[in-house]
Amino acid sequence: MNESVNFIRQIIDRDLASGKHTGTVTRFPPEPNGYLHIGHAKSICLNFGIARDYGGRCNLRFDDTNPEKESEEYTRSIEQDVRWLGFRWDELRFASDYFESLYQYAEELIRRGKAYVDSQDAESIRLSRGTLTQPGRESPHRDRDPEENLELFRRMRAGEFGDGEHVLRARIDMASSNINMRDPVIYRIRHVSHHRTGDAWCIYPMYDYTHCISDALEGITHSLCTLEFEDHRPLYDWVLDQLDVPCHPQQIEFARLNVEYTVVSKRRLNQLVSDGHVDGWDDPRLPTLSGLRRRGYTPAAIRDFCDRIGVTKKDAMVEMGVLENSARQDLDAHAPRAMAVLDPLKVVIENYPEGDGELLDAANHPKDPSQGTRQLPFSRELWIEREDFMEDPPKKFFRLAPGSEVRLRYAYLVTCTGVLHDADGNVTELRCRYDPLSRGGSAPDGRKVKGTIHWVSAAHGVGAELRLYDRLFLVPDPAAASDFLAQLNPDSRRVITDAWVEPSLAPAAPDQNYQFERQGYFVADPDSRPERPVFNRTATLRDSWGEQKK
Ligand code: ATP
Ligand code: MG
Numbered sequence: 001m002n003e004s005v006n007f008i009r010q011i012i013d014r015d016l017a018s019g020k021h022t023g024t025v026t027r028f029p030p031e032p033n034g035y036l037h038i039g040h041a042k043s044i045c046l047n048f049g050i051a052r053d054y055g056g057r058c059n060l061r062f063d064d065t066n067p068e069k070e071s072e073e074y075t076r077s078i079e080q081d082v083r084w085l086g087f088r089w090d091e092l093r094f095a096s097d098y099f100e101s102l103y104q105y106a107e108e109l110i111r112r113g114k115a116y117v118d119s120q121d122a123e124s125i126r127l128s129r130g131t132l133t134q135p136g137r138e139s140p141h142r143d144r145d146p147e148e149n150l151e152l153f154r155r156m157r158a159g160e161f162g163d164g165e166h167v168l169r170a171r172i173d174m175a176s177s178n179i180n181m182r183d184p185v186i187y188r189i190r191h192v193s194h195h196r197t198g199d200a201w202c203i204y205p206m207y208d209y210t211h212c213i214s215d216a217l218e219g220i221t222h223s224l225c226t227l228e229f230e231d232h233r234p235l236y237d238w239v240l241d242q243l244d245v246p247c248h249p250q251q252i253e254f255a256r257l258n259v260e261y262t263v264v265s266k267r268r269l270n271q272l273v274s275d276g277h278v279d280g281w282d283d284p285r286l287p288t289l290s291g292l293r294r295r296g297y298t299p300a301a302i303r304d305f306c307d308r309i310g311v312t313k314k315d316a317m318v319e320m321g322v323l324e325n326s327a328r329q330d331l332d333a334h335a336p337r338a339m340a341v342l343d344p345l346k347v348v349i350e351n352y353p354e355g356d357g358e359l360l361d362a363a364n365h366p367k368d369p370s371q372g373t374r375q376l377p378f379s380r381e382l383w384i385e386r387e388d389f390m391e392d393p394p395k396k397f398f399r400l401a402p403g404s405e406v407r408l409r410y411a412y413l414v415t416c417t418g419v420l421h422d423a424d425g426n427v428t429e430l431r432c433r434y435d436p437l438s439r440g441g442s443a444p445d446g447r448k449v450k451g452t453i454h455w456v457s458a459a460h461g462v463g464a465e466l467r468l469y470d471r472l473f474l475v476p477d478p479a480a481a482s483d484f485l486a487q488l489n490p491d492s493r494r495v496i497t498d499a500w501v502e503p504s505l506a507p508a509a510p511d512q513n514y515q516f517e518r519q520g521y522f523v524a525d526p527d528s529r530p531e532r533p534v535f536n537r538t539a540t541l542r543d544s545w546g547e548q549k550k
Contacts, residue, residue: 006310006311006312007311007312007313008046008050008222008224008252008254008311009050009053011222011250011252012024012050012054012221012222015221015222015250016054021221023054023055023056023057023221024050024051024054024056024057024221024222025051025056025057025058025059025218025219025220025221025222026047026048026050026051026056026057026058026059026220026221026222026223026224027047027058027059027060027061027093027215027218027220027223028040028043028044028047028048028058028059028060028061028082028089029061029062029063029211029214030060030062030063030078031062031063031064031065031066031069031070031266032062032063032064032070032071032072032074032075032078032195033066033069033070033071033074033266033270034074034266034267034269034270034281035074035077035078035081035266035269035281035282035288035289035290036077036078036081036082036288036289036290037264037266037269037286037287037288037289038257038259038264038287038288038289038292038302038305038323039256039257039258039264039287040081040289041085041257041289041302041303041305041306042256042257042306042309042311043224043226044082044085044087045085045303045306045307046224046254046306046311047224048082048087048089050222051090052087056221057090057091058087058089058090059089059090059091059092059093059218059220060078060079060082060089060091060092060093061092061093061094061095061214061218062075062078062093062094062095062096063095063207063210063211063214064094064095064096064194064195064196065095065096065204065205065206065207065210066204066207067190067192067193067194067195067204068190068192070194070195071195072195075195077281077290079092081289081290084289084293084299085289085299085302085303086299086300086303091218093214093218094196095205095210095211095214096194096196096197098210098213098214098217099197099200099201099205101213101217102205102209102210102213103157103203103205105213105243105245106153106168106186106187106205106209107150107153108242108243108244109170109186109242109243110146110149110150110153110168111146111150112146112242113146113171114170114171114172114242115149115168115169115170115171115186116139116141116142116143116144116149116168116169116171117141117144117148117149117152117153117156117166117167117168117169118139118141118142118166118167118168118169118183118185119141119152119165119166120139120140120141121164122164122167125139125167125169125185128174129179129182130174130179130182132179135174135175135176135182136174136175136179136182136183137174138174138183139169139183142171142174142183152166153168153187156168156187156189156202156203157201157202157203159191159202161189162189162191163188163189163190163191164188164189165189166189167185167187167188167189168185168186168187168188168203169183169184169185169186170183170184170186170209170235170238170239171183172184172235172238178231178234178235179231180208180231180232180234180235181234181235181238184206184208184209184235185206186205186206186208186209187203187204187205187206187209188203188204188206189202189203190202190203190204208232208235208236208239209239211223211236212235212236212237212239212240212249212251213239213240213243213245215249216240216245216246216247216248216249217245217246219246219247220247220249221247221249221250222249222250222252223236223249223250223251223252224251224252224253224254225251225252225253225254226253226254226255226256227253227254227255227256227313227315228256229251229253230253233251233253236251237251253313254311254312254313255311255312255313255314255315255316256315257309257318258315258316258317258318258477258479259287259317259318259319259320259323260317260318260319260320260476260477261320261471261472261473261474261475261476261478262286262287262320262471262472262473262478263287263473263478263479263484264287265479268479268484269281269286269287269288271485272286272485273286275485277485277488278472282294284296284467284469284525284536285469285472285492285493286472289302293511294523294525294526294536295469295523295536295538296327296331296513296521296522296523296536296537296538296539297323297327297538298327298330298331298334298513300330301326301327301329301330301331302326304326304329304330305322305323305326308322308326309322317476317477320471324539327521327538327539328521328539328541331513331515331521331538331539332515333367333368334368334513335365335513335514335515335521336364336365336371336513336514336515337362337363337364337365337366337514337515337516337517338501338502338504338505338514338515338516338517339376339409339454339455339456339501339502339516339517340454340456340464340466340499340500340501340502340505340516340519340522340535341383341384341385341454341455341456341461341499341500341501342385342466342496342499342519343385343386343387343496343499344383344384344385344386344456344498344499344500345383345384345385345386345388345389345427345429345430346381346382346383346428346429346430346458347381347382347383347384347414347429347430347431347432347455348380348381348429348430348431348432349380349381349382349414349432349433349434350417350431350432350433351433351434351436352379352380352434353380354380355379355380356377356379356459357377357378357379357380357457357459357460358377358378358379359375359376359377359378360375360376360377360378360410360411360439360440361373361374361375361376361410361440362374362375362376362409362410363410374504376410376411376457376502376504377457377459377460377502377503378408378411378412378457379457379458379459379460380459381457381458381459382408382455382456382457382458383455383456383457383458383461383500384400384408384430384453384454384455385453385454385518386427388400388406388453389401389416389427389430391419391427398450398451399451399453400414400416400430400432400451400453401416402416402417402418402419403415403416403417404416404451405449406449406451406452406453407438407441407449407451407452407453408441408452408453408454408455409441409452409453409454409455409517410440410441411439411440411441411455412434412435412436412438412439412441413434413435413438413441413443413449414432414433414434414435415432415433415434415435416430416431416432417431417432417433418430418431419431453518454516454517454518454519456500456501456502457502458500460502460503461500461501461502461503462500462501462502462503462505462506462531462532462533463498463499463500463532464499464500464501464505464506464532464533464534464535465495465496465497465499465527465532465533465534465535466495466496466499466522466534466535466536466537467493467494467495467496467525467534467535467536467537468493468494468495468496468537469492469493469494469536469537470489470491470492470493470494471489471492472488472489472492473487473488473489474487474488474489475487501516501533501535505524505533505535506530506531506532506533507528507529507530507531507533508524508525508528508533508534508535509524510524510526510528511523511524512524513538514535515541516535518541519537519540519541520537520538520539520540520541521537521538521539521541522535522536522537522538523535523536523538
């Protein structure tokens with residue numbers, strides 16, 4: 001909502017003011033050959049955001065012209081992810097719905113002398129395309145007459161030829177300075193089933209040809225795509241100019257999103273998944289929307305991130321910290337607080353009565369009273385964080401140390417009176433005394449106690465597994481490396497199997513976000529069992545990326 005006016009919106013404003021358009025129609029056109037990632041979120045927020053803000057329409061269109069790589073599973077996941085992000089499409093379309101129209105338009109191109117069947121093999125076609133400095137060579141079949149082309153094209157459709165025996169090419173200009181205009185292939189023969197059209201077709205249209213016509217058939221006003229398609233725009237316009245299509249959408253390019261220490265390319269993500277470098281498309285270390293969701297990112301956080309990075313014409317690398325900050329901001333405002341001990345050290349409060357203990361009131365959110373309170377069980381034996389105790393502390397250590405006093409969050413002031421060790425000298429247990437008059441955490445005599453630490457009652461706490469994540473790659477731009485897999489961070493996940501969490505966290509509510517006090521934002525993982533919750537750390541409380549980079 002608060003997105004500043006980007007250059008695309010300026011174009012739209014002008015088109016509406018001049019009367020070129022009376023409204024906006026956009027589309028998000030994924031190929032169902034993988035799961036959506038954070039880069040797609042940028043495109044989704046842009047296209048659907050325009051529809052939202054201009055009272056326009058936005059379609060979800062699957063660009064499914066590559067049957068070998070596409071599947072129903074990907075289609076379903078993409079629909080789910082777009083909805084999860086908070087957007088609703090006006091129409092659900094598939095490029096494959098247009099196969100018959102696309103075919104008819106191709107016949108029209110042939111009749112108008114604007115397309116021809118080439119019978120060279122793929123390698124010859126590639127070699128004759130020329131280079132940036134040299135023009136291409138015309139195919140010996142370039143001047144076939146339309147009747148012969150039509151007959152061959154119909155026989156291609158009828159399945160009379162094998163894969164690669166012929167292609168249909170647009171007849172444009174083999175000497176064009178733009179290689180995309182050197183008679184690009186617009187149809188090829190592929191004897192493979194399509195996940196939606198089955199075996200109805202054995203010729204499939206190419207992306208550039210399909211995309212512009214699909215846009216025109218849907219009445220798209222502004223066709224937004226990423227910068228790598230800038231050089232394809234002349235072809236987009238050429239195809240539409242040759243045909244009697246319902247309208248001629250304007251293609252506008254914007255910069256792709258790249259995020260440091262990760263990869264946003266379906267090809268690379270696919271490799272990470274299929275080679276088992278991660279656990280699946282929804283592995284919380286991946287920048288896929290399903291991975292981010294499992295990691296605890298909220299739709300609002302991702303939309304906020306897309307707003308912040310804006311839409312420009314300049315490719316840039318965004319720091320992971322920017323994404324994390326969007327999560328922190330949303331979770332700080334909304335996530336209920338809870339207590340969890342990651343590295344437990346036992347504390348016995350010697351002067352506290354044996355037995356069931358008592359229930360203490362704790363605020364669910366310090367800044368949002370509407371989230372109410374919960375009751376925390378407190379008892380004689382507790383778990384605290386091992387790093388909150390130092391036997392021989394430096395001067396400014398305000399946590400627990402022999403003889404020092406600390407506040408147990410929402411509970412009492414306690415003073416450490418004894419330290420137990422094992423044979424190797426490791427601390428195994430602390431003995432403390434509590435001040436019974438300090439219930440709730442304030443000293444009756446007003447004495448100052450600086451440190452406050454979190455805790456979990458040993459008798460009531462629930463054993464939990466916590467998964468802590470670090471960057472997936474060791475370098476900011478793994479895609480630039482010759483072997484990006486060699487840049488994987490071997491320590492991208494740390495699993496803590498012996499954490500203790502307060503009992504209100506079991507059974508874990510699916511997808512529920514929390515702030516574990518002093519430890520970061522966490523979310524319940526689907527691997528949770530009622531008696532054994534599993535949590536993923538979404539982000540630490542503060543940005544640690546800057547420090548790591550060095
Ligand atoms: P990938 O390289 O990951 O396969 P793609 O562009 O081939 O990406 P599509 O399914 O064709 O993936 O993308 C659908 C839409 O999302 C396109 O309009 C594309 O431009 C846009 N998109 C894809 N990746 C990004 C990105 N990193 N930043 C912004 N938009 C993107
Ligand atoms: Mg693509």
